[in-house]
Amino acid sequence: MTAVIDKGKCNGCELCALYCPLDVIHMEDGIAVIRYPDECWHCGACRQDCAHDAITFQFAPAMLGI
Amino acid sequence: MASILGSETHRLKADVAVIGGGTAGLNTALAAAEAGADVLVVDKAHIQRSGAIAGGIDHFFAYLDTGPSWDTREAYLGWVSRVARGAANIKIHEKVYCDELTAAMERIEKMGVSLHQPDGTILRTQALGQPGPIAINFDGKLLKPKMAFAVKKKHIRVINRVQVSNIYLHNGEFAGFAGYDIRNGDFYEIQSKAVVISTGNTNRMFKSQTGNPFNLWYCPANTGDLHRAAFDAGVELANVEYIRLTIVPKGFSAPGFNAFFGMGGKFVNGLGQQFMQNYHPMGDKAPRNMMVWGALQEVRAGRGPIYVDVRHLSAKDLAHLFLQLGIDKDTLPEFLKAKGYDREGALIELTVSEPMQARPSELCGSGIKIDETCASNVPGLFAAGDASDQMGCLHMCMAGGYAAGKHAARYAAKVAHHAPLPEKALDDERARVFAPLLRKSGMAAGEFENIVRIVATDHFGPYKSEVSLTSAIAKLNGLDHFREDLKANNLHELMRCHEAMNIQSVAKIVAHAALARKESRFVPYHYRSDYPETNEDCCGLVVVRKDGETGVATRFERLHYDA
Numbered sequence: 001m002t003a004v005i006d007k008g009k010c011n012g013c014e015l016c017a018l019y020c021p022l023d024v025i026h027m028e029d030g031i032a033v034i035r036y037p038d039e040c041w042h043c044g045a046c047r048q049d050c051a052h053d054a055i056t057f058q059f060a061p062a063m064l065g066i
Numbered sequence: 067m068a069s070i071l072g073s074e075t076h077r078l079k080a081d082v083a084v085i086g087g088g089t090a091g092l093n094t095a096l097a098a099a100e101a102g103a104d105v106l107v108v109d110k111a112h113i114q115r116s117g118a119i120a121g122g123i124d125h126f127f128a129y130l131d132t133g134p135s136w137d138t139r140e141a142y143l144g145w146v147s148r149v150a151r152g153a154a155n156i157k158i159h160e161k162v163y164c165d166e167l168t169a170a171m172e173r174i175e176k177m178g179v180s181l182h183q184p185d186g187t188i189l190r191t192q193a194l195g196q197p198g199p200i201a202i203n204f205d206g207k208l209l210k211p212k213m214a215f216a217v218k219k220k221h222i223r224v225i226n227r228v229q230v231s232n233i234y235l236h237n238g239e240f241a242g243f244a245g246y247d248i249r250n251g252d253f254y255e256i257q258s259k260a261v262v263i264s265t266g267n268t269n270r271m272f273k274s275q276t277g278n279p280f281n282l283w284y285c286p287a288n289t290g291d292l293h294r295a296a297f298d299a300g301v302e303l304a305n306v307e308y309i310r311l312t313i314v315p316k317g318f319s320a321p322g323f324n325a326f327f328g329m330g331g332k333f334v335n336g337l338g339q340q341f342m343q344n345y346h347p348m349g350d351k352a353p354r355n356m357m358v359w360g361a362l363q364e365v366r367a368g369r370g371p372i373y374v375d376v377r378h379l380s381a382k383d384l385a386h387l388f389l390q391l392g393i394d395k396d397t398l399p400e401f402l403k404a405k406g407y408d409r410e411g412a413l414i415e416l417t418v419s420e421p422m423q424a425r426p427s428e429l430c431g432s433g434i435k436i437d438e439t440c441a442s443n444v445p446g447l448f449a450a451g452d453a454s455d456q457m458g459c460l461h462m463c464m465a466g467g468y469a470a471g472k473h474a475a476r477y478a479a480k481v482a483h484h485a486p487l488p489e490k491a492l493d494d495e496r497a498r499v500f501a502p503l504l505r506k507s508g509m510a511a512g513e514f515e516n517i518v519r520i521v522a523t524d525h526f527g528p529y530k531s532e533v534s535l536t537s538a539i540a541k542l543n544g545l546d547h548f549r550e551d552l553k554a555n556n557l558h559e560l561m562r563c564h565e566a567m568n569i570q571s572v573a574k575i576v577a578h579a580a581l582a583r584k585e586s587r588f589v590p591y592h593y594r595s596d597y598p599e600t601n602e603d604c605c606g607l608v609v610v611r612k613d614g615e616t617g618v619a620t621r622f623e624r625l626h627y628d629a
Contacts, residue, residue, distance in 0.1 A: 019115040021287055022280065023227070023248060023558055036558065039280045041287075042318070043121035044396025048207070057397050059404055062276040063317040 002040035002058065003047065005032050009054035016046035016055065074252045075496075080106035080223070081478040082471070083258035085230050085243065085292055086265035088117020089460060090451025090467030092213045093173070094262045097471025099220045103478055105471075106258065108245060110265075110561070111287055112226040113214045118266065118285050118452070119460065123206035124393040125324050126174070126181060127196075127428070127461040128167060130188070136198025139164050147627040149195045149353040150427035152587050152605040153305050155625055158456045159429070161438045162466035170465040177212040180204065191328030194428060195353035201328055203386075206460070207393050228254055229561050230291060231499050233261075233299040233447075234492075236485035240446030243295070244487075244495045248561045253496055255487055259478035262440070262470045264451040264463075265292040267432055268423035268572045270565070272309070272527040273519050275319060275417055283312055283319045283419045289565035290423065290572035292453060293433050297575060297612055302443045304435040304455035304607040304623070306572075307579035308426035308591040309528040311358045315402065316371070316415040320395040326374045326414075327351060329387045333360070334413070335369040355426065355588045361418050362590060373413040421527040423576055425458040426588035432458075435609055440470035443611075446481070448474045455607065502563040508553030515566035517545060522573045526580055531596040535581045542574045543616075575610055578618035582608045 003025070005016075012030040025046060026035045032054075034040070047055040082098040084091045087109035098105045109116050129142045142164070146154050174181055181204045183189050190199040217224065230245040242257035268290030270279045280286045297303055313323045313333075327333065333350045335341050345360035346352035352360070361372050376384060392399040407414045425432040434442050434449035436456055441448050450470035452458050457466040502508070525538035549567055554560040585601035586593050606624040613619035 019112045021111040021116050021120045021285065023111065023561070038278060039286070041120075041280055041282070041285065042320070042395075042397045042401075043115075043285075045115040045121045048121065048396060049115070057400065059318070059401055060276070060278070062278065063281065063401070064404055066276065066317050 002037040002042070003034055004056050004058050005034060006054045006056070007031055009052045011052055013051070015049045019049055020046055076252055076254050078106060078254065078256045079484055080104050080256070080258040081260065082106075082474045083108065083243070083256055083261045085261060085263050086117070086451070086453065087113035087224065088264060088266060088451060088463070089119055089210070089213065090453070090457065090463035090470070091117075091262070091264035092217050093464055093467030094264060094450050094471035094474065095217055095222050096220065097468040098475040099222050101472055101475035103475040105222045106256065107217065107222060107224045108228050108230060108256070109224070109226050110229045110248070110291070113217065113224055114211050116287070117210065119206065119210050120285065121396040122393050123209055123460055124203060124390045125460065126171075126202045126204060126206070127200055127459065128171060128202055129200055134198060137200065141197040142200065145195065145197050146429045150429040151627060152625060153308070153426050153607070154430040155456055156627065158436065158438050162440065162457060162469045163462050166465035166469050167461075170461070170468060173468070174209070174464065177209070177216050179206055179209045179212055193324050193328040193351050195348055195351065201324060203328075203390055205393050225254070229564060230295065231564060232495050233295045234487050235299055235444060238445070239485060240444055241485035242487045244492055244499075246499055248557050251557055253499070255492055257484040257487060259481040259484060260446045260448060260474040262448045262450050262474050263292045263296060263434055264449065264453050264467060264470070266452045267425075268293060268569055270515065271423050271519065271522050271569050271573055271576070272421040273523040274420040275314075276317060279515070279519065281319050282422070283314055283321060284422060284424065289568050291565065291568045293575070294568040294571040296434055296442070296447070297571075297610075300444060300612055301447060302435040302609050302611045303433055303575065304609045305425060305430060305432040306423065306576050306610060307583050307608055308424070308432055308588060309421045309526060309576075310424035310426065310432075310591055311421050311528060312354055312419045313357055313361060313416050314419040315398070316417045317405070318398065318401045319419050320398045320401070322391050322394065322398060323354070323357070325387055325390040325394060326376070327357075329376070329383055329390075330379060332375040332378070333357065334373050334375050335364045336371050337369055339369075341369070354428065355591050358418055359589050361416075372416050374416055375413050377411060377413075421523065423572055424452065426591040428459045429462075430458060431455050435607070439473040440466065441473065441477070446477060448477075499564070500560070502552045502554040503560055505551070505553045508551040509548055511552060511554070511559060511562035511566040514545070514548055514552060515562075515569055518542065518566065518570045518573055526577060528590045529593050529595060530580055531594060532581060535577045538577045539574060542570060542577065545570055575618055579608050579610045579620060582620040582622075
């Protein structure tokens with residue numbers, strides 16, 4: 001688990017997909033999608049760049065459970 | 067599909083090319099452009115958010131000459147001599163950091179990021195063996211985007227999302243490099259009179275605490291791509307035998323160490339006892355490697371897990387601490403909250419992080435060996451930031467990156483013509499780069515990379531001996547034939563294939579370098595169980611260089627310190 005995009009809030013501005021340092025976020029049908037969730041660094045850059053609060057973070061059970 | 071196979075080729079020229087647009091690289095680009103050079107920046111990600119400080123940064127180390135003896139250039143260099151002894155070259159440090167410090171701080175402010183607190187004061191804390199409180203706490207959340215904006219304002223050319231795959235020389239001097247666009251598959255052939263490599267270290271080489279190789283303290287996009295390419299082109303590397311570790315929150319390899327202990331957090335074991343005084347006279351403010359060493363010993367003795375106790379801090383200090391943690395790692399405060407650490411009286415569990423191929427101290431680097439002008443042994447090829455053997459951390463990357471840009475521009479100005487690139491080698495490179503896309507079946511990059519990680523971790527991550535290192539080299543060499551099996555289904559996976567191969571190649575170099583250092587230093591970063599003591603005769607650099615097709619030659623270069 002990783003960055004999570006609320007499709008209802010995403011306006012397709014592409015900034016998160018443009019800047020994601022791990023190439024994790026891609027555009028699909030005009031909406032940003034977390035294509036490689038396991039490769040997220042949790043740096044939070046996408047959330048900071050999102051003007052529509054469409055991005056939140058969920059932490060994997062392995063992160064919370066150990 | 068045609069473009070995916072690299073049929074679209076871009077041939078570009080520049081006076082100074084910068085590979086890696088993180089903190090060091092962008093400062094390099096600014097310096098070279100200000101010196102009048104035509105500059106081109108190439109980044110595997112996007113310079114807006116690439117590199118170690120993508121999501122933010124909260125500390126900048128600086129002496130400010132405010133009066134106390136700890137706040138001077140001499141005291142700072144004394145710190146370097148103590149905590150980076152045998153790895154940092156003081157003469158280079160003076161040139162790339164001390165001589166550039168004032169300008170670097172002014173540059174940060176000019177970019178629109180303040181090193182001051184909202185009330186106008188400068189707040190500094192002490193940790194990591196520092197001589198006094200020299201870690202400026204500041205809000206660097208937007209430092210990277212502001213740096214990218216400064217580059218844009220200077221109209222510096224930038225190519226984002228291009229992974230550089232190889233470097234070419236002509237008559238022993240730097241000529242250019244090749245790479246491909248990980249988003250559209252275009253192939254790039256770039257000639258430049260000088261190049262500065264600033265691509266960080268190799269951060270996915272060892273097993274991580276949760277098993278996910280991207281849950282790392284440092285940026286997982288840094289995979290030794292240019293360590294490998296430079297080494298193959300005959301460039302000397304140094305300080306690569308060291309395996310860096312730090313202390314991170316359990317479950318999330320995020321920064322926070324400097325903030326926790328800088329603010330006065332207590333490092334305690336599972337019995338609630340402070341233990342660092344048993345390992346270093348500076349206790350919880352000891353150098354990073356000693357904090358890691360202490361933690362490892364406590365856990366091994368059955369006194370784990372380890373925690374940071376911040377219950378004694380005032381509400382104001384706690385608020386500042388959590389603010390700083392969120393500046394350094396945007397998502398860390400909510401992680402800590404999800405773990406329940408915001409509850410009254412909670413101890414925050416920590417752990418020793420994943421190992422990584424990186425510098426043994428805050429005050430040096432690990433990679434391309436540079437001199438006082440940031441030049442490598444190959445004319446025209448310079449290095450800056452973590453990718454060099456002498457720079458690391460924000461303070462040195464800001465200052466030293468700029469120094470590298472000045473020197474590279476000066477060098478390029480003296481070169482009359484661009485050196486030619488080898489046509490045949492470029493054709494071969496294009497075929498090599500795209501080969502994993504053409505295979506109908508094969509091994510996934512992650513599987514290959516995981517084997518490398520297991521071997522590296524088991525044999526030198528971080529404990530090692532002649533037997534373990536020799537065995538690691540044999541196993542890593544044994545993986546070579548799988549390289550021909552790597553299969554990518556798209557360009558993203560293609561990038562991961564090349565990263566996996568680069569990690570394997572750098573792991574071999576690391577093991578060879580570690581074999582040559584017959585002592586222990588910066589324990590546990592270089593802990594040889596067959597040579598457990600530090601030997602003053604080994605106070606210096608193990609320099610590695612390619613020897614023949616597959617071999618690694620090593621030589622020793624002594625370093626001298628006044629203190």
